[in-house]
Amino acid sequence: MDVFFRNGKNAVLRKVNIMKREGQVRIPSGCAISAVISREGRRMTGEKIVESMIPMHDRSNGLGGGFAAYGIYPEYRDYYAFHIFFDSRDTRKTCEALLKEGFEIVKAEHIPIRQIPEITDVPLIWRYFLAPMQSVLNRLQLDAEEYVARIVTKINAELRGAYVFSSGKNMGTFKAVGYPEDVGRFYRLEEYGAYCWTAHGRYPTNTPGWWGGAHPFSLLEWSVVHNGEISSYDANRRCVEMFGYQCTLQTDTEVMAYIADYLLRRQGLTLEETASVMAAPFWSTIEHMEPQEAERLTYLRKVFPSLLLTGPFSIILGFSGGLMALNDRLKLRSMVVGEKDDRVFISSEEAAIRVMEPDAENIWAPMGGEPVIVRLKEGTY
């Protein structure tokens, strides 16, 4: 699918999908991820997470940067916060009409941005705080989350030129085409306070660098930033499409957000179990484990074989009240963890952690497939 955005100044449609593919041009794979979380639920501005991407500048190539922030909308914490890209005013009107069928729009506004030369071809970027109508939920016999997930899927799949890139409560993702440190300035992230930030610098290798394809990928409270590429993408995509998800954003990482939603929200798996599905150990490794653990892992591999992610990845999954970092089972991408007081830091490189906290302690690298789960203390978010 080709992707078009209207260029604001010249009102000329510009084809974004112009990248040469790997093979036509040599692309050393890169990408950078970074995160900070306060276990005490203290809200931090976006300055440090943006700075953390600077020493990893060369891991990106300017074709995508983004951030997820948790705890940023406390005054609207009961409403679903939709962040949406529109290619035109008409698309926005159409989308709003669709939203009004099922939601009370509590607030609708432009997401504040800064005018900087590094970010160009800016679409319309809007934010809505939404309350699903009980009458609609009753008629459809759906809970609010399922309804929201379906509406997001519907807009992204059917409404050409509109992309919902964030739809959780009291959280939001911010992404663009550009280097992550520029994207952070563009979205004025220093004006937000979050108890958890994740970040991504993109170096697209197989798919176009466009606004919707930047990370994080997000549905409801889940957001994923990812360094790597998913060899099993099509198997994973076909599997989640059986359950109503649709992959529309032309980047493999998108499917991970839907896998997280499917396993955690709809199947009710724990984070540990989800990690064991996504980065299942080899059968030859399971064979030598204690019987109880071997049985658990065998069960998960057999029940969810199509949700195993192969290929290199390091990811950070954000959710309300915590995060989980995970490497592929072969650990083909780097990831380092550090701590200081109530904060935990996770990055592709230790240098990024040292930017956020020069005195970070307990620096360590988790094993492939070993999830790092950080949760806030009860009642702090």
Add this chain to the structure above:
Amino acid sequence: MDIQAKGLDYRALNEAIRAAGPSCRITGCLGQRFIGAGMSGRRVEIDGIPGNALGAYLGGGFLTVNGNAQDAVGDTMNGGSIVVRGSVGDTAGYAMRGGEIYVQGNAGYRAGIHMKAYQDQQPVIVIGGRAGSFLGEYQAGGTILVLGLHTDGKPAAGYFPCTGQHGGRVIFRGDVSAIRFPDQVTPHPPTEEETALLRPLVERWCALFGGDAEALMDGPFTVVTPDSKNPYRQMYAAN
């Protein structure tokens, strides 16, 4: 000569190192890649966190890091020394062809992957603590020594060590009963020749980081070498 690395990108930093002459000290290093890449005959001491591919293609000289190093330390290095007074990330000594890497702490995944040797080019990696999975993967030559001085109770190597090894040797000090080796390699106690080979490595590690070399030489040591000159000849084709 002192070089303040803050605000310098990797290119500018390497130019400053070249301009500094035979020796320099870098302070405030934070993620600059390729430090000392392809250089020879220089002593460089680094405070802070050097970026990936520290000493890539190093031809000679001496790089010291007072702290941790990131991924791909000594990538394809040909000669010289890299000393890390901390831990190293993944793929330390990737395709290393000569010289030595001494690590005080632990190594990440795939240390010594594709390491090779030829005549007097005999690369060496010595790791004070433990190593991650795929240690010595596809090793074709040289020596990797893991001293196992870490204290977190984990095995000295993760999963799949020496997978695809067809030359050189990986030597462990301490208990290796928790480590599973592939069928194509043979763990064995060191021969006299192998003991003579590892002794100077232990002594050098102790000289750099402290420790009692004689006590460490008590071992026990386990040497892992490939079964034959061509252990994989039947795997893909009868060649």
